[in-house]
Amino acid sequence: MADAAAHSASHVAHQFDDAEQQRAAVGLGMWAFLINEVMFFGGLFLVYLVYRTLHPEGFAHASHHLDVVLGSVNTAVLITSSLTMALAVWASQMGRRGMLMLCIAITAVLGSVFLGIKGYEYWHKFHEHLVPGPYFHWEGTEANTAEIFFSLYFALTGLHALHMIIGLGIMAWLFWMAWSGRVGPAYHNPVEISGLYWHFVDIVWIFLFPLLYLIGRH
Numbered sequence: 001m002a003d004a005a006a007h008s009a010s011h012v013a014h015q016f017d018d019a020e021q022q023r024a025a026v027g028l029g030m031w032a033f034l035i036n037e038v039m040f041f042g043g044l045f046l047v048y049l050v051y052r053t054l055h056p057e058g059f060a061h062a063s064h065h066l067d068v069v070l071g072s073v074n075t076a077v078l079i080t081s082s083l084t085m086a087l088a089v090w091a092s093q094m095g096r097r098g099m100l101m102l103c104i105a106i107t108a109v110l111g112s113v114f115l116g117i118k119g120y121e122y123w124h125k126f127h128e129h130l131v132p133g134p135y136f137h138w139e140g141t142e143a144n145t146a147e148i149f150f151s152l153y154f155a156l157t158g159l160h161a162l163h164m165i166i167g168l169g170i171m172a173w174l175f176w177m178a179w180s181g182r183v184g185p186a187y188h189n190p191v192e193i194s195g196l197y198w199h200f201v202d203i204v205w206i207f208l209f210p211l212l213y214l215i216g217r218h
Contacts, residue, residue, distance in 0.1 A: 058145030060216030071213040081110035092188035108171035
């Protein structure tokens with residue numbers, strides 16, 4: 001017990017009185033950051049919804065060029081990664097170092113799978129000349145509306161993918177922390193706040209998937 005307390009105290013920054021105060025401050029800081037991210041993504045979601053309301057048929061037609069199967073697979077991949085991230089948090093609290101490292105590794109692999117599938121989708125859109133710009137080609141009516149749809153599609157999913165890439169960097173750092181024994185029952189703040197970030201990125205996709213892939217496909 002004394003060793004655990006000493007280990008916890010060794011990670012307390014000088015501006016905090018104790019580990020509990022530091023943990024509360026770190027958690028508050030992460031929640032403040034996530035609220036800022038919610039407002040950022042919320043603005044983009046609002047722009048998408050406004051354009052979709054103004055051009056429902058054109059957006060519905062354009063969304064038919066997205067692969068629902070791949071989008072569904074990616075949704076399942078991210079939901080599973082949220083589970084493994086939650087298990088990583090639990091393992092760090094319980095002091096199960098081996099399980100912690102395994103869960104972090106699986107989470108990173110699932111995140112990489114998601115990005116690989118998204119990269120394939122991007123390549124397919126490039127091959128079909130559906131990337132907005134001088135080479136954009138649309139067969140049918142409402143070409144301008146379709147280009148707006150794909151501009152928002154790449155903006156939203158590209159920004160989300162950037163957050164996923166950052167998340168993979170965080171997973172690599174966490175794995176090193178776990179491997180070196182720097183996190184455990186006495187000090188698991190890094191795992192908890194990283195888990196919050198990862199869950200946030202997953203939740204963003206849960207909103208993106210129906211908005212981009214499902215609405216209006218009937």
